[in-house]
Amino acid sequence: MTTPAGALSLEEQIDRWRSYLARRRAIQPIDVAELEDHLREQIAGLTEAGLASDEAFLIAVKRMGDLDAISREFAREHSDGLWKQLVVPGTDTAAAPALRSDAVAAFCFAGAAAILMKLPALFGLDLQADAGFYARNVSLFVLLPLTAYFAWKRRLAPASLRWLPVAFAVAAVFANVYPFGPAADTLVLTVLHLPIALWLAVGVAYAGGRWNEVAGRMDFIRFSGELFIYYALIALGGAVLMAFMAMIFEAIGIKVESFFQYWLLPCGATGAVLVAAWLVEAKQSVIENMAPVLTQLFTPMFAAVLIAFLGTWLVAGQGLPIDRNVLIAFDVLLALVLCLLLYSISARDPRSPPGVFDVVRVVLVISALLADALALSAIAARISEFGFTPNRVAALGENVILLVNLAWSAVLYLRFLRGRGSFGALERWQTGYLPVYAGWAALVVVVFPPLFGYI
Missing domain, CATH: 1.20.58 (Methane Monooxygenase Hydroxylase; Chain G, domain 1)
Structure with a gap:
């Protein structure tokens, strides 16, 4: 990626940070070198995850501020200008096209999720009359495009790209192969546990080759929490939008409840997951x-x-x-x-x-x-x-x-x-335990229906 005229290269930005530390306190060269190693490790991990070098530097400096008081001062004094350089439309920076590309891709995948949600209607499946089918498959409609988005963004290796579709195909089979009754307990368990099992596939795609590292799994945990926050905010905004829309259309004698029920609510709820994921990625340094x-x-x-x-x-x-x-x-x-x-x-x-x-x-x-x-x-x-x-x-x-x-x-x-x-031992235990939850959820989806029945 080339750096446009007037923009600092990554090495120039690191040199500014290093010089700032040297000016603000008397520090041994080995200390600067150790801090710089930490900074470069953070930048390398973030660029591998798909961020541009300017974005990675900004986020890494903010993270370094948690370890070092002078780095925190540097982040406070310089991050505002760096952030504006990254996100203000029309600025001459290499990061802006990357952000626009991510936004376009995220909204395309959000549209794909909405299409998947409405696709069964072409085969005569009604959202209310066939609520059991939609309940079993809604996690597939949402998490498949989300996984595909991260697979595209992280440029996953062929090995991961081969088994991730297989995982979703197997999930689709077991979600639909059993002849559930309309009020079967095993149907409810399948609906609740299938997204837990598939969330592991999302994590592998999100980590982008770093799933075997504690830091990669911990980043996914952080992303999951932030995704929930953003989705809740989007849902609240969507509720206000729907209330306002119903009010103004009702004023001219038009009922929009059917449009809400069959289009806006199902398509918006599924697509909003992708939009929330993009917001977490785009605003990572702020939301931290x-x-x-x-x-x-x-x-x-x-x-x-x-x-x-x-x-x-x-x-x-x-x-x-x-x-x-x-x-x-x-x-x-x-x-x-x-x-x-x-x-x-x-x-x-x-x-x-x-x-x-x-x-x-x-x-x-x-x-x-x-x-x-x-x-x-x-x-x-x-x-x-x-x-x-x-x-x-x-x-x-x-x-x-x-x-x-x-x-x-x-x-x-x-x-x-x-x-x-060490605190790292606790991190390793928690992140290493994540597959246990997914494994139990998969066991419930696959084994419980034939074991306990479908009615």
């Missing part, structure tokens, strides 16, 4: 600051809720109700706690010493561990009283998997707090 803020806000809140619940349970002396809806809500809460833990770990600098928020995270993990043990006892009681069902077995397996994760996470985090282990 959201992760620490959100985790520092919600981690104490979730920990307080779990502590209050456990304390109330001990005082009341009552077991957890074995009502199905209560157990489902409880499992959803534990899943949110796990996501919060993963997101907070991805947002933390592994080289920083233990701090107050690390203690809060340990409290959250231990509280969730105790709550999960309580949920397991309730599930076991329900099984002993009413017998095995697909829902109970699925809940049992997921809670056991979660218990193992939380238990060893607590051990590793306590070692880190006591100075007997």
Whole structure:
């Protein structure tokens, strides 16, 4: 990629950063060299992931600011100009065409997702009358274009490009081959677990050859959290748009509910996933600051809720109700706690010493561990009283998997707090455990329907 006139090359930008460090403090040359090695490693990883060199430098400098106070000053003083150079339309920079190309590709893949969502209608499948078909396949309609987008953006190796389509083809077969009844428990389990299994394929495409590295999997965890944030914001904006649209058309006597139901809502909801993914990629250096803020806000809140619940349970002396809806809500809460833990770990600098928020995270993990043990006892009681069902077995397996994760996470985090282990060990455990969730989800999709029936 050529650098236009007036724009600094990557080496010139690194030289400015190096000179800034040397001017602002008395520093040994070896220290500068070590910091520069870290900077270049960050840049290399980001360029391999598909970013332009200017984009990679800006993001790497911001990340280096978490490790070094003078680098943080440099980022604060220079990032605004660099960012404007990258994203302001019409600037003479090599990064702008790359950003425009990514935007065009992302919206094309978003259109493909919307087309896939409407394609079954050509074969007489109605969104309401055939809701079971759409529920089974909606994750395929969304995640296939998303995986294809990252495969294009990361320029995946042929080995990955061969097995990713196979994974989606197998998923499509098992999502549609079983003769589910309209209210079958195994149908609901398939709908819930298929996107979890396929999310691993998205992660492999997103990592772009770095899936075997802890940093690559941790970047995917960070992306997943940021994607959720952006999608929620887009959904809120879309709801406001739909309300405004309904109001103005109703004023002239035209009902648009049918258009909402059959076109805008299904196509917009699927395509928005691709748009949100592109926004995370395009605004990565800005959104990075959201992760620490959100985790520092919600981690104490979730920990307080779990502590209050456990304390109330001990005082009341009552077991957890074995009502199905209560157990489902409880499992959803534990899943949110796990996501919060993963997101907070991805947002933390592994080289920083233990701090107050690390203690809060340990409290959250231990509280969730105790709550999960309580949920397991309730599930076991329900099984002993009413017998095995697909829902109970699925809940049992997921809670056991979660218990193992939380238990060893607590051990590793306590070692880190006591100075007997590294934060990297916790990162390796969490990122290495991701395939376990996908594997269990795939097992539920493939094995549970023939094992427990289709009605």
